[in-house]
Amino acid sequence: MATPLPSTPDEIRLQFNGDGLDYFKIWIANTFLTLMTLGVYSAWAKVRKLRYLYRATELANASFDYHADPIKILKGRIVAVILLGVYSALGMVSEFAQIGMALLVMVFVPMLIVRGRRFHLRNTSYRHIRFDFHGTTAGAAAAYVGLPILASMTLGLLYPYVVMQRAKFLLGQSSIGDNRFAFAARTGAFYRTYFLGLFALAAAFVIGGSMAGGSIYWAEQEETDALAILAIACTAFALALIYLAWTYLQVSVTNLTLSCLRCGEITLRSTLRTLPMFWIGISNAMMVIFSFSLYLPWASIRLARYRIESIYVRAPQGLDAMISSTQDPSSAVSEEISELIGMEVGL
């Protein structure tokens, strides 16, 4: 866990202006229209939702924005639904044909990842300058197919490296205007982070597992209500402990990943901390259960606020003149059919 350094004057904190109630209203309208149109509206709902979250994200008095054309997302979804239908229909005819089709689709996965990412970033803007993505299909194939195969052959020893290479591919290959992002790989740091995280996870499993196991065994030996309650409490505690360790791993990987990213002189720093993330996760889940899912929009906003507001951007020369684009802004609209099978990868 990185201890937050004191903020320097040239460091700007991201600000999140989203409001749970506003987001709830959008969510209700989205859900209603998606239902009434048998899912067709889901493409519009997605754009409206992302647009809300992006516009709510403010950096140095300017907001992000999202411009995707829902029709294009809808086309992608229709193709995905057709593919899925063909796939299940094939399953009734012959299993070989089904496996063949699955393999065929798998071949296209790297291409879909690249296109999805490009579509997503080209439709994202800050100060009216679009992001873009320059990753290649070969790069995606290496990060999403080749390296994972290697990792499984080395019994997961390569896994932290794979995670780093994926981040390098997804983030390091992006740009805003004419300015490329760069991902400074820190293999040692990734291995250290994963070592600590997995150690915490293993410790949580051992401590929590033996507590829960022991109390359940005891409760089975002497069947009293008090012991049954103790067993339940110990099991809940064990689950919480494991979730805490898992949160620690996620938080430290996210902080490390963002610290590797830079764009020219601009650098990022993420100061997520384990305990607040843990508390947000637990309390969100509780509230969602007890509200029969109605709390979901507030839960999303709460999580987004914490994640976004923990990011600091360091721009030694300010953001006003840093970013430029020689592209003709009106032609920056992409023509990609993206997100087949929901392939976009978020930060």
Add this chain to the structure above:
Amino acid sequence: MIEIRGDYYDGHQSLRHPVVLRFDESRVQILGLETEISFALSEVNFADRLGDLPRSIDFPDGASCETHDNDAVDQVVAQLTSSALGSASSKKLFFGRVLHLVESRWHYLALLLLITAAVVFGFVRYVVPVAAKDLAAALPVSTDRKLGDGLLESLDGTVMQPTKITQAKRNRLHQRFAKMTAQVDPAFKFRLEFRASPSMGANAIALPNGTIIVTDGLMQLSRHEDEVIAVLAHEIGHVVHRHGLRHAIQSSVVSLAVPLLTGDIFSVATLAAGLPTALLEAKYSRDFETEADQYALNFMRSHQLNPRHFANILQRLSAGPEDEKPEPTARVFSYLESHPETQIRIVRFLRE
């Protein structure tokens, strides 16, 4: 004339220019830049309003203005006649304004919420079971068998032990079971198994592949052979009505629909949102019990057996220690899972 403050970006530089936009009937003037620019409103694109977040006004030269003054923009848009706007953009704006109107009025929202809840409930309660039944009917029985294969082996490795019931008793039941299942579609490969299982107590389980397991506890609880036959008929009912497959279809539809509706897929909160649907699962399994009971009742009537035998063993089962209630898993149907309705079930068999 309306004036709106905002930040102007030219689309090439991130440099922020604070400006004032001055709107009249057909044109907008941008004040505050080095040179004064103006555009016809028909060429200007107004972004949808989303809560009170800043939105952009896009100009035809690729520049854009970001403003927080949402009310003023709404006022501009409202005053524009459709002739001043392009027709496509006016249609889009109309839709956006309707959405914002709905989103800002509580009684509309409450109505939407109510309709949404009713539709979701109706879908999960009535549409999904019927659709799952139709889909199961369209699938070959081999699908059920695949679901159940290997389950007995894994039960044997964990909660099941060899039976201690005498060979003679078992043989008689095997013979009657063979007769019972002879009239059923041979695609179901029925098989009767006896197992001792201290953890499951008195119980009978139907696996979707047609294997029916009777525990020693149930054999000891029964006081008449026809009682076991009644239980077997109930379990055969589960297999014949393909409850294992239908249950699998129903739960996968419900668990897919939740993230689709709520919009996020990978968060703990979404997982939690799936939990209320677990309540519905209990309702589904009660429906299955009723169907299996009906099968047993029909079987007993048509074979001149007294339905009371079923009522009697149910009574004894429900009087037994409740904490021995086994975990009902997705593909295993056992007796005690529908306890709350046991009395109703008993009454149905006593009425005969």
